[in-house]
Amino acid sequence: MFSALLAAALVATAAPALAQPGTVAQAAEPNQVQGLTVTQGDGFATLAWTRVEGASDYQIERTALAADGTPGTPVVVGVWRPNRQVNNTEPTFADAGFAPGGRFQWRVRARFGTTEQPYSTPVDGTTRSHWGDPGTPGENLRTQWEQTLGAQYTSDVNEYAYTAAIDEASDRVRVVEIGRTVQERPINMLVIGYPKPPATPEAVAATNPLMVNCNVHGNEPGDREACLIMARQLAFTKDSQTLGLLGKTTVLIVPTINGDGRAANTRGNSTGQDLNRDHSLIRQPETRALAEMVRDYRPIAGYDGHEYGNTNTGDLPMLPPRHQNVAQGIFDQSQDMIEGHMYGRGAEDGWWACPYGCTPGANVGLSEETILRNTLGLKNVVNSLLELRSSGGPTRPDEGNTANNRRRKTYSALWTFTEFFKYHGANVKDITRVRDEGVTSQSANDGRIVFRGSRKIEAYPAPHPGEAPPPVDAPTPDRILEQAPCAYRLTEEQYHGERTDGPAGKRTTVAQRIAAHGWKVVKVADGYLVPLAQPQRGLIPLLLDGQAVEGLVAGERIAPTLTGTHNGPLTVSGVACLDGATVRGPIQVRSGAALIVTGSSINGPVNAADAAGLFVTDSRVSGPVHATGTRGPVVLVGNELSGPVGVSGGKATAPLLAGNTVAGPLTCSGNAPAPTNLEVANTVRGPKTGQCAQL
Amino acid sequence: MPDTLVPGPRPGPASRAARRRRAATGAALALLLAVTGCGGPAEEERAGAQPTGSAAPGAVAGPLCDALPSGAEPGSPASLVGRPPAEALAWIPVLTMFEAAVRATGMAEELAAAGGLTILAPTDDAFRATFSTANLDRLLLSDTETLRRLLREHLVDGARSAAELVAAGSVTTRAGTTLTVTAAGSGARLADKAVTVCADYRAAGARVHVIDKVLGDLPHTADEEDQHH
Numbered sequence: 022m023f024s025a026l027l028a029a030a031l032v033a034t035a036a037p038a039l040a041q042p043g044t045v046a047q048a049a050e051p052n053q054v055q056g057l058t059v060t061q062g063d064g065f066a067t068l069a070w071t072r073v074e075g076a077s078d079y080q081i082e083r084t085a086l087a088a089d090g091t092p093g094t095p096v097v098v099g100v101w102r103p104n105r106q107v108n109n110t111e112p113t114f115a116d117a118g119f120a121p122g123g124r125f126q127w128r129v130r131a132r133f134g135t136t137e138q139p140y141s142t143p144v145d146g147t148t149r150s151h152w153g154d155p156g157t158p159g160e161n162l163r164t165q166w167e168q169t170l171g172a173q174y175t176s177d178v179n180e181y182a183y184t185a186a187i188d189e190a191s192d193r194v195r196v197v198e199i200g201r202t203v204q205e206r207p208i209n210m211l212v213i214g215y216p217k218p219p220a221t222p223e224a225v226a227a228t229n230p231l232m233v234n235c236n237v238h239g240n241e242p243g244d245r246e247a248c249l250i251m252a253r254q255l256a257f258t259k260d261s262q263t264l265g266l267l268g269k270t271t272v273l274i275v276p277t278i279n280g281d282g283r284a285a286n287t288r289g290n291s292t293g294q295d296l297n298r299d300h301s302l303i304r305q306p307e308t309r310a311l312a313e314m315v316r317d318y319r320p321i322a323g324y325d326g327h328e329y330g331n332t333n334t335g336d337l338p339m340l341p342p343r344h345q346n347v348a349q350g351i352f353d354q355s356q357d358m359i360e361g362h363m364y365g366r367g368a369e370d371g372w373w374a375c376p377y378g379c380t381p382g383a384n385v386g387l388s389e390e391t392i393l394r395n396t397l398g399l400k401n402v403v404n405s406l407l408e409l410r411s412s413g414g415p416t417r418p419d420e421g422n423t424a425n426n427r428r429r430k431t432y433s434a435l436w437t438f439t440e441f442f443k444y445h446g447a448n449v450k451d452i453t454r455v456r457d458e459g460v461t462s463q464s465a466n467d468g469r470i471v472f473r474g475s476r477k478i479e480a481y482p483a484p485h486p487g488e489a490p491p492p493v494d495a496p497t498p499d500r501i502l503e504q505a506p507c508a509y510r511l512t513e514e515q516y517h518g519e520r521t522d523g524p525a526g527k528r529t530t531v532a533q534r535i536a537a538h539g540w541k542v543v544k545v546a547d548g549y550l551v552p553l554a555q556p557q558r559g560l561i562p563l564l565l566d567g568q569a570v571e572g573l574v575a576g577e578r579i580a581p582t583l584t585g586t587h588n589g590p591l592t593v594s595g596v597a598c599l600d601g602a603t604v605r606g607p608i609q610v611r612s613g614a615a616l617i618v619t620g621s622s623i624n625g626p627v628n629a630a631d632a633a634g635l636f637v638t639d640s641r642v643s644g645p646v647h648a649t650g651t652r653g654p655v656v657l658v659g660n661e662l663s664g665p666v667g668v669s670g671g672k673a674t675a676p677l678l679a680g681n682t683v684a685g686p687l688t689c690s691g692n693a694p695a696p697t698n699l700e701v702a703n704t705v706r707g708p709k710t711g712q713c714a715q716l
Numbered sequence: 717m718p719d720t721l722v723p724g725p726r727p728g729p730a731s732r733a734a735r736r737r738r739a740a741t742g743a744a745l746a747l748l749l750a751v752t753g754c755g756g757p758a759e760e761e762r763a764g765a766q767p768t769g770s771a772a773p774g775a776v777a778g779p780l781c782d783a784l785p786s787g788a789e790p791g792s793p794a795s796l797v798g799r800p801p802a803e804a805l806a807w808i809p810v811l812t813m814f815e816a817a818v819r820a821t822g823m824a825e826e827l828a829a830a831g832g833l834t835i836l837a838p839t840d841d842a843f844r845a846t847f848s849t850a851n852l853d854r855l856l857l858s859d860t861e862t863l864r865r866l867l868r869e870h871l872v873d874g875a876r877s878a879a880e881l882v883a884a885g886s887v888t889t890r891a892g893t894t895l896t897v898t899a900a901g902s903g904a905r906l907a908d909k910a911v912t913v914c915a916d917y918r919a920a921g922a923r924v925h926v927i928d929k930v931l932g933d934l935p936h937t938a939d940e941e942d943q944h945h
Contacts, residue, residue, distance in 0.1 A: 172791035172809050240812075240849070286816035287853045330844075422783035423809035 054079065054129045054141035061149050063250075063439075064432025065117035067371045068127055070141060072112055076131035078102050081114050083419075086124040086145060095128075098419040103484040104375075105335070105416075106368035115336070115371030117432050118417070118425030120170055122150035152254055159190035160257045166246045166431070171424035174242045175249060177206060177280050183249060184211060184276065191256035192217045193267070199275070200310020203291045203524050206280035208310045211252045212318075213274065215267035226319035226700060229453055230271040231445045232402075233438050234311065234325045234393060237297045239282025239289070243409045243430035244326025244438075248274050250431075251438050266446040273320055278307045292524045297327075298389065300396035301564055302573055303534050304523035311393075315400060316539035319700065321456050322358075322445050323404035325393045326434060331383065332414030335375030336433050339363060340406045342398020343475035344388040345496060346559030348462050350455030352476050354403045354448075360481060362444045363405075363437065372436055373416075376478060377406055381489040388475040388494055390563045391571055399560040400538075401459035403452050407437055457701045461659035461680040463558040465639035466600075466619045470502040470562045473570050502568065507598035507617050508543075508552040509565040509576030516542075516549045531574050541654035541674065543615045543634030545596055550579065552598075552617045554636040555656055555677075556699065590625075607644070610635060615653070645685075648676070655696075657681055664707055668696060678703055678716050689713035777878070777902045780839070780913035780926060784808065797918045801827040801835060804919035810926060813843040813852065814870075820856045821864040832875030833922045834887070836906060838930045839913065844938065846930040851937040862934070865891055869932035875923045878904045878915035891932070907931060 049055055056071035068081060081099035084092045101114050119125060126145035131138040151167050153160030165179040175183065188196040188211075195218050200208045212218040212225060219225045235248035252274050255267060277283050281291035289295050294305050303309040329338055341355030359374070367374040377386040386406070390396055394406045409430040413420025420426040445452065474496020480489070516532050523529060532549075535542060540557060543550040553561055562568075567575035581600035589606040591597075593614045602621040610616045610629035617636040626644040629635045634653035637646070641661045648655045648668050655668055655676035664685020668676050671692035678687075679701035686707035689696050698716040709716065774794030776784075785791035791807035799807075802824035805815040814837045818824060827833055843852065855863040868891035872881075881887060881897045881904045888894050895907045903912035903925070910929035917924035 169790040169807075170785070172785050172789070172807055174812075240852075285820060285856055286812055287856050288849050289853050289857070291857065293853050293857050421780070424785065425783075427809070 050139040052076075052131055052133070052138035054131055054138075057127070057129055057141045057144050059127055059144045059146045061146060062115070062370065062432075063149055063152055063254075063435055064121055064428060065115045065371070065436065066119075066125075066127070066146065066148055067113055067115055067369075068129060069111065069113045069371070070129050072110055073131040073138065075133055076138070077134055078132050079112060079114070080130050080132060080137070081116060082128045082130070082140065083116060083119065084126050084128075084143075085119075086126055088124075092126065096419050098417065100416045100418065101129075102416060105373045105485070106371075107364045107481070107485045108368045109484060111368075113368060113371035115433070115436070117429040118413075118420060118422070119148055119428070120424070121148055121428075123148055152250060153257060157257070159187070160253070162186050162190070162253055164246060164249045166427075167250070171427040174283075174427075175246060177277075177284055180245075180249065180276055181207065181209070184209060184252065187211070187252055187256045194218070194252065194256045199314045200278075200306055202279070202281045202307055203305065203527060204281045206284070208278050208280065208307060209276060210314060211272075211274040211276070213252065213255045213267065213272040214270070215264050218271055222317035222319075225271045225273075226317070228269070228271045229445075229449050229700070230273050230318055230320045231442065232273040232275065232315075232318070232320035232323045233441070234275050234278065234323065236277035236283060236326065237279055237393065238295070238327060239277075239279045239285060239287050241288075241326075241328035241409075242283060243328055243427065244407065244434040245276050245283070246427075246431040247434035247438060248276050248326070250435055252276075263442075266442065270445065270449070271318075272442065273314070273318055275311065275314070278311050281307075297325075297393055298391040300393045301390045301399075301560060302522070302571060303529070303537055304520075306524070306527050309529065309534070309537050312396075312537045315397070315402070316537065320402055321449075321452050321700075322441070323393075323397050323402050324407050324438060324441050325397075325404065327406065327408045328411045328430065329377075329408035330411045331380060332410065332412050334379035334383075334408075334410050334414075335373035336410055336429075337363070337367070337372055337374040337437055338377040338379050338406070338408040338410070339374055339437075340377035340386045340394060340491060341478075342395045342404060343386070343478065343491075343494070344390055344395040344399060344559070345471040345474045345476055346390075346563070347395065347398035347476070348401060348455070348459035348559070350458045350462075351398050351401055351403055354452060354455045355398065355405055356478070357451075358403060358441070358444050358448075359405050363440060364481070364485065366440050370436065372433055374437075375485070376481065376491050377408060378489065378491045383489070384492055386475075386491040386494075388471075388473050388496075389571070390473075390560060396560070399563075400557055401456050401463065403455065407434065409434055453700070457680060460556040460699055460701045461639070463556050464554055464656070464658035464679075466505055466507070466553040466558050467639065468505070470505045470559075470566075471496045472500040472502070472563060472566070472568055474500055499568075500570070502562065502566070504580075505553055505562070506578035507554075507581050507600060507619070508550045508579040508596075509561065510545075510547070510579055511549045511551065511565070511574060511576045513548060515574045515576065534573065541634070541636075541656055541677070543653045545615055545633055546613070550596065550615060550617075550634070551576065552634075552636045552656075554617055554619050554638040554658070556658070556679075613652075651676075658701075664705075668692060668713070669711075671696075678713060681705075683707065686710070687713050687716070689716075774918070776914050776916050778912050778914040778926070779901075780810065780928075784810065784914055784926075793917050798920050800824070801833065801919040801922040801924065804917065804922075804924060805835075805837065808837070808917065808924070808926065810839040810841070811837050813840045814838060814867075816856060817863055817867055821860050821867060823864065823867060827871075828921060830921075831873060834872040834874060834876045834881070835919075835922055835924045836870040836872070836910070836912075836927050836931065837924055838870065838910070838927050842910075842928055842930050846934075846936055846938055848937040848940045850940070866930075866932050866934055869893055870927075875918075875921055877923060878902075878912050878925055881906075881925075889931070893932070895931070 060067045079101040084095040126143040128140040130140040165175040195212045236245035299308045363374040397404045475494035564573040565576040581598045583602045586603040593610045599618045607625040610632040612631035615634040621640045623642045627646045629648045636656040638658045650670040659680045675694040676696040679698040681703045683705040689712035695712045776793045796804040871890040900911040903915045910927040912925045914926040
């Protein structure tokens with residue numbers, strides 16, 4: 022994986038044919054590019070050279086060399102422009118598209134306006150062959166795309182065979198089926214760890230996994246081929262740095278959720294639904310499979326692979342989750358991954374990452390929560406969109422050749438996913454911190470709700486990318502709800518009623534979709550409550566509020582029932598919602614009642630026996646908290662609790678205890694399923710016992 | 717993965733560079749004929765093409781040929797000689813839309829019909845220049861009757877070389893449309909609209925000519941949307 026680091030840079034030498042008898046060294050001509058080096062990567066070669074003062078751009082020329090060194094026809098394969106990289110003082114260009122393993126020579130020349138300056142002396146080198154020793158079982162596997170030298174993309178059948186062969190040959194890889202498409206094609210995922218991947222989703226979730234979603238639009242297949250190659254590299258590499266990273270986490274690669282669209286060469290699935298407009302609504306089995314995977318495996322970071330038709334953009338347009346309901350830390354960290362890591366590493370290796378849109382007036386990259394980039398952000402996953410520019414455009418003029426074009430796209434995706442893995446490894450503490458903050462801040466249900474509207478992304482300082490930041494896409498007043506409700510109430514019909522959206526025979530109810538997202542729901546006498554005091558708070562109103570732009574169902578907004586001070590005992594029957602309240606006295610939640618507490622202070626014991634649900638977030642409780650035999654969810658997130666805290670005999674759903682500080686003891690017993698913390702640890706000063714011993 | 721995925725290298729044409737030189741010569745000659753204005757059909761035929769059956773296996777011609785698999789590469793013209801037409805289409809990398817359309821309409825058998833067929837296959841760029849992505853999805857997924865008619869606008873009975881099409885002067889498609897055919901460099905211009913950009917792939921019982929425009933009269937929808945992630 023990281024053998025690029027080991028590759029020797031080939032220093033410019035005068036080609037023998039050009040050497041004059043008796044000449045020791047050629048004198049540089051005016052404005053001739055000097056210091057050209059070529060470093061081989063997987064499917065690309067990084068050219069670097071010394072900047073020529075006054076150059077407006079550079080042309081990169083590549084010439085194939087026959088076995089005996091005879092040069093073929095020179096081709097200008099690249100144009101370097103100043104907006105290409107953040108660091109203009111050390112220009113680089115990732116040349117790609119050539120068939121792996123070939124021998125070439127490269128030259129670079131500056132242009133002043135349109136006036137061409139002299140070419141550098143050539144540098145030759147042999148490019149890397151397809152990754153993996155052809156004589157070593159496992160390593161010698163090749164995809165259909167590799168075998169056909171890019172003439173064909175890997176078919177569904179070949180994907181299944183290839184990934185099964187990797188699984189068979191490597192202890193590090195397990196292929197799991199996470200769902201089926203409308204046409205019943207398996208949707209597979211490679212679960213990759215070292216020396217082997219954890220056995221269950223829950224165990225994987227404990228390793229801070231990262232995910233790559235490789236193919237959403239069936240007619241954008243470039244990223245998927247990179248994923249299949251990366252899976253082989255991770256399965257068989259001997260690189261100690263890679264294995265070191267892989268030993269600490271789990272890589273989740275989903276080659277294609279849209280197998281039907283890939284087979285038909287359509288953007289949508291077999292019903293024509295654009296799956297990247299369905300990740301919140303999950304009308305389709307493909308998006309539901311991915312949502313359930315995210316719920317169960319809990320990746321902390323992700324990339325979502327696409328291709329983009331604008332020929333004037335960079336090689337690799339990227340964008341973070343921008344919806345304003347996404348936690349600030351998740352947005353910031355995603356931006357750091359893109360601007361802090363990818364832009365800088367791109368400048369070193371010669372790839373041109375840019376903020377999606379990348380050119381003025383591109384009305385793309387907005388706040389639709391239906392788009393995976395935003396959906397994942399709303400689920401507290403640091404992530405980015407990745408686009409591969411569809412055609413070569415003016416900066417890669419040799420891509421009329423389809424194979425060249427396909428290879429450039431796929432190897433640029435491979436570079437990105439590899440860098441993503443490295444970024445994750447180097448920043449796992451920061452990523453988990455913002456995840457923790459996201460879970461606790463969302464669960465606090467504090468602040469306004471925005472139905473549509475993006476965080477602003479400032480233009481990166483010129484010259485990179487120079488042209489334009491993504492559109493502002495600020496929320497309009499009618500898309501803002503200043504006072505967030507405490508919960509939404511759905512009727513039985515809304516919750517369990519038959520739907521008309523989604524493919525016939527595979528339609529799902531609101532209840533099933535909410536379950537796929539992993540939201541906590543309280544069954545009450547007159548329906549179903551979905552409290553906002555939970556980790557996906559930013560997503561809930563986008564589906565359940567009547568004001569939502571692409572809502573699922575218009576639930577009834579439940580306002581807080583107490584926002585001031587209450588002195589004396591408080592007995593809850595029915596539904597009580599305390600927001601920013603102060604209670605001086607004991608709280609008793611009666612059998613079948615539900616209590617939701619956010620941002621409040623309680624001086625006294627909280628006792629819920631046989632309650633329908635108990636939610637306490639972002640609050641301070643001086644006194645014991647006991648939930649016994651709760652019929653629905655127990656959610657305790659981001660609280661300061663004096664303790665003792667006891668959760669026992671819970672039914673139907675796993676109690677969530679995350680990010681709390683508990684001064685006293687924490688005891689859990691007899692809950693089925695057992696309590697979880699979503700990997701957001703609690704600070705417990707007293708003893709932790711029973712089912713909560715590890716929380 | 718099984719090696720059978722790859723049509724094995726077969727005796728191919730000369731090197732890519734040689735083929736490029738040959739194509740350039742042909743183009744220059746055709747240009748000369750056009751400029752001098754004395755290039756009658758007979759001369760065109762001598763300059764641009766050879767009768768069916770006598771050309772080297774896999775000799776294709778047109779400006780796009782250089783950008784497609786050649787020589788011993790998988791999908792080269794020589795490797796496709798004698799393959800069923802639908803299979804051959806899957807090896808020509810600029811034809812992913814056309815090939816998907818053949819599968820979507822279940823027309824593989826029709827392409828292999830007895831008596832031979834000429835397949836005028838528009839490139840992916842041609843499809844994208846004509847139809848929006850949403851329109852293409854609609855054609856491929858639900859409006860396959862329209863798609864079938866569209867494909868038949870690109871099928872002509874009898875396996876004919878580009879030179880034979882030019883010599884005929886006009887042909888009738890399986891959709892019933894009459895296309896005028898004139899010479900265009902070493903290839904053919906169809907309905908004064910499309911030109912062959914890599915002509916004369918030989919599949920079993922069929923000639924495949926890659927063309928640069930979509931034929932037929934379906935509405936142009938390419939400008940209707942800004943496709944993005």
